[in-house]
Amino acid sequence: MAMERHGWRWLPGLLALLAALVVPKGWARDTSGAESLGLWPLPFAVDISPRSLHLSPNNFFFGHSPTSKAGSSCEILQEAFRRYYDFIFGFYKWHQGSYQLCFGTELQQLQVHVESECDTFPSISSNESYVLHVKGPEALLRANTVWGALRGLETFSQLIYQDSYGTFTVNESEIIDFPRFPHRGILIDTGRHFLSVKTIFKTLDAMAFNKFNVLHWHIVDDQSFPYQSINFPLLSSKGSYSLSHVYTPNDVRMVIEYARIRGIRVMPEFDTPGHSRSWGKGQKDLLTPCYRKQVLSGTFGPINPILNTTYNFLSKFFKEISTVFPDEFIHIGGDEVDFDCWASNSEILQFMQEKGFSKNFTKLQSFYVFKISNMISAMKKRPIVWQEAFDGRDKFMPGTVVQVWKIEDYKWEQSLITKAGFPVILSAPWYLDLISYGQDWKNYYEVEPQDFPGSDKERKRVLGGEACLWGEYVDATNLTPRLWYEI
């Protein structure tokens, strides 16, 4: 573990690229020291002095400041203290015995002060800022929330190195840091290739090292339905690749918990009405039956948007999702809906006639997305959709977040969405599954998420970005290199 972490830290791969999401360009006050230390992502302001302090694994400890609102009863912090102690000292072999510091000053403690009480779950509005003063004999980390404290602990661990004698060393430093964007995500796709919980854990570890804070879990797709629903167990027992390629309620809880204590939100996606073939195996009459020359073809299309049973089912289903996943957001998809099957079905066509949609299937899609958005809102959650749901909107739920994924004219799309008043998440330039011979990372690093035509107010509607690692050609064997190393 610690070793891998070191690999990740010193080989800032493809993804850590999302520096753009964390640090405003050209703002760092003094980065020379930070660069030689490999601080990653680079904090907002870094001031590293040449004066060095030494640390002894036996004497050093993480402590709570007496005035901190989140003290030793805060699990998030206690767990983080344990993790970061291991990250700092655990990688190296050291021996029990008496230590003697021959010269210089020792750093004996990092005292953590949190302004607000121990929080339970991170959210889009969590304050992740922190200030880190490293000075002997006690360093101080101040944060508004435990989430900021986690980011500060990560930075503190990155400051420590072994000098040429092997001595654990840290330079006196002053660091001020806060993220540029509140949403810094990675999409994993467990519908195309199943990923074990262990693999997801490993990804969450790497995300924490790189200060990512959202796991966008595209959990099901056409190919398989690995989510084991409490109310609809047939969905996974019929729709998964096999009964061992399933996320049980306990698996899902473990992923959410592992993410939570690292300050990472888990945002589930259940993509409909397209990308839903696997749903049809365990839920009768959910998908649209397709016709060929007025005869049932035996194949099925997107979710059937004209039946009450569809909405009754989805309402129950999303009710479950809204309780299983604590995050405020539920991603409801809405991308790449294939209209051919709808067009072949006379009942669908009749319904559209009645609604006055004529033959405009985009209107039917919008009708469906709006109903689902309403459903989600009624559960006190906020919907996120892929850009097509916005592009084809008729009625569109206020507050819906739009995720931009099409590389063509993505800046123009950002303009349109933000001009219409909707928040946007950018993914288009960070499709990490699309690989080529050569250095893709250069393009990823050069992206400026707010560089599109619009007013300052509109630009501020960019919540952040997400790197997408779609699973058609990715499984546990190549996920880690593709996310973090591939050069």
Add this chain to the structure above:
Amino acid sequence: MAMERHGWRWLPGLLALLAALVVPKGWARDTSGAESLGLWPLPFAVDISPRSLHLSPNNFFFGHSPTSKAGSSCEILQEAFRRYYDFIFGFYKWHQGSYQLCFGTELQQLQVHVESECDTFPSISSNESYVLHVKGPEALLRANTVWGALRGLETFSQLIYQDSYGTFTVNESEIIDFPRFPHRGILIDTGRHFLSVKTIFKTLDAMAFNKFNVLHWHIVDDQSFPYQSINFPLLSSKGSYSLSHVYTPNDVRMVIEYARIRGIRVMPEFDTPGHSRSWGKGQKDLLTPCYRKQVLSGTFGPINPILNTTYNFLSKFFKEISTVFPDEFIHIGGDEVDFDCWASNSEILQFMQEKGFSKNFTKLQSFYVFKISNMISAMKKRPIVWQEAFDGRDKFMPGTVVQVWKIEDYKWEQSLITKAGFPVILSAPWYLDLISYGQDWKNYYEVEPQDFPGSDKERKRVLGGEACLWGEYVDATNLTPRLWYEI
């Protein structure tokens, strides 16, 4: 280890593709059982009966047939027995205690019979055939050489599975196997990115599982010179990325030994006269000084082919290589020579005038390659060159092997080389560093190495193939997924 091995076995990645090199198309007698067992690569003839035998880790052993010429004093076999016992049983947790076989027959031994004495090093002419009879209570593996025995042990280990009660099981089977081509290689490039010895070991393990038998070690290149020469230590001390990015004589010995006991040849490549920039740092006057408008530009080109000092140095250097590497072949490169620097240098031009080359730099290149080939031959080694050395040949050493790497018209190139009477190794369609979104492996699998215009005799000059994983964008972090998993 065992776990990774299982990963490799059941996910026959990108590379295992070289099936084409091992099994003649359409020759397998009965592959149904073999496919369900995942035998990989598929042996020549497989006959698997439904009758199953059970194995107990406590009772089963590998033994030598009393008439075998390579007995218990043969290190190659003893080491292999140890490895394969672990591969078969080590992956599973099992408990000490008394075992009782409730029903059925037990397989207690695999007796190995080798027709010839324990060999030291594998070679291009090693006989790798074997016959495997699995029948209770004793199975028999017959091979002409220990190298064939190694391939048979690999196949035997692949036959064993756990039944639904966890019992170690093997079906009675008859397998006849021999490779289609004698040269089945993988090229690694430690000049662009250094690979640790541990990483090379891991690659050799995977090669053995897939019955590859040549590690083509492209050890140095323009970018760095990690080979620590005994006679010319400055080459690596000045030409490597750093003093820890070096293969010491002991490292090289360890790689050769690790490969040897797995029946894998290590074929070194020292590519000249191009691709040699790193040589110039530790060896004065070796590279051609380039001129700009009759003035020394300060930059250097290919190795200087007109100086006696060049050949004195290379003669000593290759003498060392010929003793360090036991393999019969030394790859001397000869690809992608940039003529601009030679053309800028008046001494080179004068030399060419004297030799009657006029302004034909290809002739100068050929002059150089022929001298090096002569050198290698005098050391009782055989040279291998990249195709350009053949294409531009003036005089060309008989017996030289030509490696085809350019994807354009590679079949035509194979025709030309074999028609001229030279053996060929095919790499062009297996450049594994060139990746794209999607399933590259389909193309790799469809290659037929003998499908080019020519006579049967000419087609038989194909020694085999090599998958090349060039190191521009590959290091230890993504090497394994790219070689074995990438889909």
